[in-house]
Amino acid sequence: MDEIRLVPAFLAVLRRDLSLALRAPGELANPVIFFVMIASLFPLAVSAASETLRQISPGVIWVAALLASLISMEQLFRGDFEDGTLEQFALAPQPLAVLVLAKLCAHWLITGLPLVIVSPLLALFMHYPWQALPQLMAGLALGTPVLGALGAVGLSLTVGVRRGGLLLALLVLPLYVPVLIFGAGSADAAASGLGVTGQLELLGAMAALALTLAPLAAAAGLRISLD
Amino acid sequence: MWTWFHRLGSPPYFYEWAGRWAPRIGVLAALLFAWGLYDGLVLAPTDYKQGESYRIIFIHVPAAWMSMMVYVTMAVSAAIGLIWRMKVAEVMARAAAPLGAWFTVLALVTGSLWGKPMWGTWWVWDARLTSELLLLFLYLGYIALNAAIEEPRQAARASAVLAVVGVVNIPIIHFSVEWWNTLHQGPTVTRLDAPAINIAMFLPLITMALAFMAYFAAVWLMRARGELLERERRSRWVQRVVAEESG
Known part of the structure; x- marks a missing residue:
C-alpha cells in the first residue's frame, strides 16, 4: 500500500451505495411515500380550509421532510454494520x-x-403559493443534507444498539431544531413574498459546517460502535 | 499540579479524595444556601414592578446557569475521558448528567411558576424557555444513550461523542431559537457593562449561584464515588473498601 488515493475510494463507495439502492427500487420510494402521507394527515386532522392549510403549510412540509429523513436514516449504516462492510471500511487505509x-x-x-x-x-396539497416554490425547494435542498449529516452522527452511535430507532430519534431531534427553524422560516417568508436570502444563507452555512464536521464525528462514533 | 491531576485519575485515590471533600463542600453549600435564602427572601427589597414574586429568581436564575454550566462540565469530562481514556473522567461525565437534567427541570418549573403571574400563562414558546427545553432533551438523549449500551466503557465513549456534538450545537440552537422568537427579558447580570440590577438583589443572587455550585460539586463527587464503586466492583480496591466499611 504505497499510496492512499482518496478520490477513487470516495467514488467507489458512492457508486457502490447508489447501485445497491437502485437494485431495490421499491425501497427507494418508501421515504417519499412517507413524506406525502404525513403531509396528507394534516388536512384530515386540522382542517381542509385552504386558508388554514396555507398558513401551516411551511411548517407541515418541513416537519414531514424532517421525519421522512429521520426514518430513512437507518439504511445509511444498518445493513453495512450487520454484514461487516463497515468493519472493512474501518480497516481501509483511507x-x-x-x-x-x-x-x-x-x-x-x-x-x-x-x-x-x-x-x-x-x-399543491397544502395550498402553498406556487410563486414561492423555488425558495421552498432551495431551502429543502440545503436543509436535507444537514439533517442527513446530523442523523449520521446519531446513527453511528446507536447502530450497535438493539432497537436503536427510537433512541436515534431522541438523540437527533433536538439537533434538528435549527434546520427546522430556518427551513420553515424561509418557506414562510417566501410564502408572504419576503426575501429569504438570509435564511437560505444560514441553511447553507449549516450545511457546510455539518458536512465538514459530521463525517469526523460519525467516523469516531462508528469506531466506538465497532469495538 | 500535573502529578496531582494524574493521581486523581486513579480510581482508589479519587474515591478516597472525593470522600474527604464531598462532605466539606456540602457543608459550605448548606451555609451558602442558608445565607442566600435569608438574604434573598427576607432582606432584599421588593421589586417596584414585579412585587414579591420576583424573588423566585434567586432559585430560577442560578438553576438556569447551572443547567448550562453542568452541560459544559459534563462534555469536558466526557472529552477528557474520550481522549485520554481516563476512567474517572468517564465516570464524572456520567455522574453529572442527571444533576444537569434536574437543574434544567428546576429552571423550567420555576420559570413556569413565575410566568403565570407575570405573563399570565404557564408556558410560552419564548426563545429562552425553548432553548432550555431543548437542553433538557439533549440531557435526556445523553442519559438514554448511556443507559442503552451495556458495556460501560463503550457507553461512556459513545455518549462522550454525543456530548461533544451537543456542545458544538448548543450555540447554534441557542441563537437560532433566539432569532426565531423572543419574549423573555434580556440578560440582566451577564452584561459587559455594570449589571442592570440593584446591588441588594445582586448579592443574594450571587450567593445562591455559589450555593448551587457548591451543592453540585458535593453531590457530583458523591455520585461519582457511587458510580465508581459499581463499575469497579470486581477490582481488589473496591473489595477492600467494602470489607473495611462492613467492619
Whole structure:
C-alpha cells in the first residue's frame, strides 16, 4: 500500500451505495411515500380550509421532510454494520470520515433529493403559493443534507444498539431544531413574498459546517460502535 | 499540579479524595444556601414592578446557569475521558448528567411558576424557555444513550461523542431559537457593562449561584464515588473498601 488515493475510494463507495439502492427500487420510494402521507394527515386532522392549510403549510412540509429523513436514516449504516462492510471500511487505509462522507452523499441522492423533487406535490396539497416554490425547494435542498449529516452522527452511535430507532430519534431531534427553524422560516417568508436570502444563507452555512464536521464525528462514533 | 491531576485519575485515590471533600463542600453549600435564602427572601427589597414574586429568581436564575454550566462540565469530562481514556473522567461525565437534567427541570418549573403571574400563562414558546427545553432533551438523549449500551466503557465513549456534538450545537440552537422568537427579558447580570440590577438583589443572587455550585460539586463527587464503586466492583480496591466499611 504505497499510496492512499482518496478520490477513487470516495467514488467507489458512492457508486457502490447508489447501485445497491437502485437494485431495490421499491425501497427507494418508501421515504417519499412517507413524506406525502404525513403531509396528507394534516388536512384530515386540522382542517381542509385552504386558508388554514396555507398558513401551516411551511411548517407541515418541513416537519414531514424532517421525519421522512429521520426514518430513512437507518439504511445509511444498518445493513453495512450487520454484514461487516463497515468493519472493512474501518480497516481501509483511507480515513473513515471520507468514506462516511461518500455514503452520506449517496444517501442524500437516494433519500434527500427525492423529497426535494416531490415537494411541489405537497405544496399543491397544502395550498402553498406556487410563486414561492423555488425558495421552498432551495431551502429543502440545503436543509436535507444537514439533517442527513446530523442523523449520521446519531446513527453511528446507536447502530450497535438493539432497537436503536427510537433512541436515534431522541438523540437527533433536538439537533434538528435549527434546520427546522430556518427551513420553515424561509418557506414562510417566501410564502408572504419576503426575501429569504438570509435564511437560505444560514441553511447553507449549516450545511457546510455539518458536512465538514459530521463525517469526523460519525467516523469516531462508528469506531466506538465497532469495538 | 500535573502529578496531582494524574493521581486523581486513579480510581482508589479519587474515591478516597472525593470522600474527604464531598462532605466539606456540602457543608459550605448548606451555609451558602442558608445565607442566600435569608438574604434573598427576607432582606432584599421588593421589586417596584414585579412585587414579591420576583424573588423566585434567586432559585430560577442560578438553576438556569447551572443547567448550562453542568452541560459544559459534563462534555469536558466526557472529552477528557474520550481522549485520554481516563476512567474517572468517564465516570464524572456520567455522574453529572442527571444533576444537569434536574437543574434544567428546576429552571423550567420555576420559570413556569413565575410566568403565570407575570405573563399570565404557564408556558410560552419564548426563545429562552425553548432553548432550555431543548437542553433538557439533549440531557435526556445523553442519559438514554448511556443507559442503552451495556458495556460501560463503550457507553461512556459513545455518549462522550454525543456530548461533544451537543456542545458544538448548543450555540447554534441557542441563537437560532433566539432569532426565531423572543419574549423573555434580556440578560440582566451577564452584561459587559455594570449589571442592570440593584446591588441588594445582586448579592443574594450571587450567593445562591455559589450555593448551587457548591451543592453540585458535593453531590457530583458523591455520585461519582457511587458510580465508581459499581463499575469497579470486581477490582481488589473496591473489595477492600467494602470489607473495611462492613467492619
